[in-house]
Amino acid sequence: MKIYDTPGFPNPLRVRIVLGEKDLLSQVEFIKIDLIAAEHKQPAFLAINPTGTVPVLELDDGTYISECTAITEYLDNLTGNPTLTGRTAREKAVIHMMQKRAESELIDAIGIYFHHATPGLGPILQAHKHPEWEGRTQWGRMHREQAEGGLHYFDRVLREQPFIAGEAFSMADATVLGGLLFAHYADIPVSAEYSALLAWKERMYQRPSVANA
Numbered sequence: 001m002k003i004y005d006t007p008g009f010p011n012p013l014r015v016r017i018v019l020g021e022k023d024l025l026s027q028v029e030f031i032k033i034d035l036i037a038a039e040h041k042q043p044a045f046l047a048i049n050p051t052g053t054v055p056v057l058e059l060d061d062g063t064y065i066s067e068c069t070a071i072t073e074y075l076d077n078l079t080g081n082p083t084l085t086g087r088t089a090r091e092k093a094v095i096h097m098m099q100k101r102a103e104s105e106l107i108d109a110i111g112i113y114f115h116h117a118t119p120g121l122g123p124i125l126q127a128h129k130h131p132e133w134e135g136r137t138q139w140g141r142m143h144r145e146q147a148e149g150g151l152h153y154f155d156r157v158l159r160e161q162p163f164i165a166g167e168a169f170s171m172a173d174a175t176v177l178g179g180l181l182f183a184h185y186a187d188i189p190v191s192a193e194y195s196a197l198l199a200w201k202e203r204m205y206q207r208p209s210v211a212n213a
């Protein structure tokens with residue numbers, strides 16, 4: 001298998017954590033995509049992922065799978081022992097719900113803020129982010145507020161339970177970790193008040209899959 005990604009970036013982190021959790025890192029060849037040079041917006045990359053984002057998984061039969069959730073589902077089910085996406089109907093639904101909240105209220109909201117209300121990754125990529133749109137900065141700032149609400153929400157969740165989706169590590173934890181990395185790059189502070197979220201992060205970085213991602 002091959003993974004097209006950019007090391008050190010938030011969404012690639014999610015899949016690298018998953019690979020570590022599933023003990024699959026040695027089965028994957030990484031191909032580095034230069035986001036700052038907008039390599040992911042060029043025809044060669046768009047042919048493998050029309051949404052122009054990383055990561056992308058390429059299977060040995062030539063199938064390309066994008067979206068961290070889809071890649072995670074594939075990797076989680078490879079051995080017939082899904083540990084990250086749920087086994088029972090209830091587990092699957094709760095993980096799916098929390099994972100979706102982690103995207104919409106945190107990592108994706110930060111991405112919109114970062115790319116539209118800040119200089120983002122620099123002028124080459126910014127040219128692909130509709131600089132001509134009026135109100136773009138305001139739209140970005142609204143998403144920063146949404147992400148700040150997301151930090152508050154996940155802190156409250158973690159006051160009640162050890163992991164984002166309940167009693168076990170799941171893909172939702174990997175997504176929130178990606179969100180916190182993105183918050184750091186986007187200069188969105190995680191208030192010391194969010195002690196449950198910060199303590200959870202400390203615990204997560206003790207997991208080899210996260211520490212080595």
Ligand SMILES: N[C@@H](CCC(=O)N[C@@H](CS)C(=O)NCC(=O)O)C(=O)O
Nearest residue numbers: 009010011012053054055067068069
């Ligand atoms: N929903 C996508 C999000 C992927 C994503 O936004 N990746 C970022 C890297 S962290 C990216 O490729 N950004 C490039 C851009 O926005 O132009 C997923 O789950 O894979």
